[in-house]
Amino acid sequence: MTSPKTPSDPCAANTDRELWRAPPGDYYADSIHVTAAGGIGIDVGGRVFVRPLRMWHDMASKYDALLERAERAEANENELRMTRAAYDVVLEDRNRVEIDKAALLKRAEAAEAEVARQKEQWKLLGEINDGLLAEVARLKQGGVCRVCRGTGKHWNAFCLACDETGGLS
Numbered sequence: 001m002t003s004p005k006t007p008s009d010p011c012a013a014n015t016d017r018e019l020w021r022a023p024p025g026d027y028y029a030d031s032i033h034v035t036a037a038g039g040i041g042i043d044v045g046g047r048v049f050v051r052p053l054r055m056w057h058d059m060a061s062k063y064d065a066l067l068e069r070a071e072r073a074e075a076n077e078n079e080l081r082m083t084r085a086a087y088d089v090v091l092e093d094r095n096r097v098e099i100d101k102a103a104l105l106k107r108a109e110a111a112e113a114e115v116a117r118q119k120e121q122w123k124l125l126g127e128i129n130d131g132l133l134a135e136v137a138r139l140k141q142g143g144v145c146r147v148c149r150g151t152g153k154h155w156n157a158f159c160l161a162c163d164e165t166g167g168l169s
């Protein structure tokens with residue numbers, strides 16, 4: 001409940017009992033008064049509020065409680081913000097790990113493919129080697145030259161007896 005200051009209203013002026021004014025005697029100064037009904041009126045800057053004493057006390061008490069709740073809410077908000085920031089860091093780490101993992105998998109696959117290729121090559125070389133060894137063994141056993149029909153020594157298909165490359169039969 002508010003009421004504008006009405007100095008021309010004789011009733012209001014007569015029944016209110018001023019308790020405090022600073023500075024004293026200044027009509028426009030902030031002041032406190034008690035009404036005939038026992039209400040406590042507070043005038044600040046010309047705007048007057050009148051409330052029973054218990055209501056003033058209750059209002060102050062509720063205001064303090066509201067301030068406390070606001071402080072708690074702010075603290076919770078800060079804590080939540082920090083938790084979110086920490087979560088974002090964890091999420092970022094996880095994404096980086098996923099990327100690293102994908103890159104490592106790719107490298108492992110490439111390495112495996114390279115090993116398989118090398119194995120294939122070794123197998124091929126082994127087969128060639130086996131073929132050559134078999135050819136050498138066959139040449140060492142000797143045979144009949146297709147050109148001179150001799151049984152002299154040969155190196156590969158080259159006959160050391162006739163200097164021709166006709167192979168063995």
Ligand SMILES: [Zn+2]
Nearest residue numbers: 145148159162
């Ligand atoms: Zn020959």
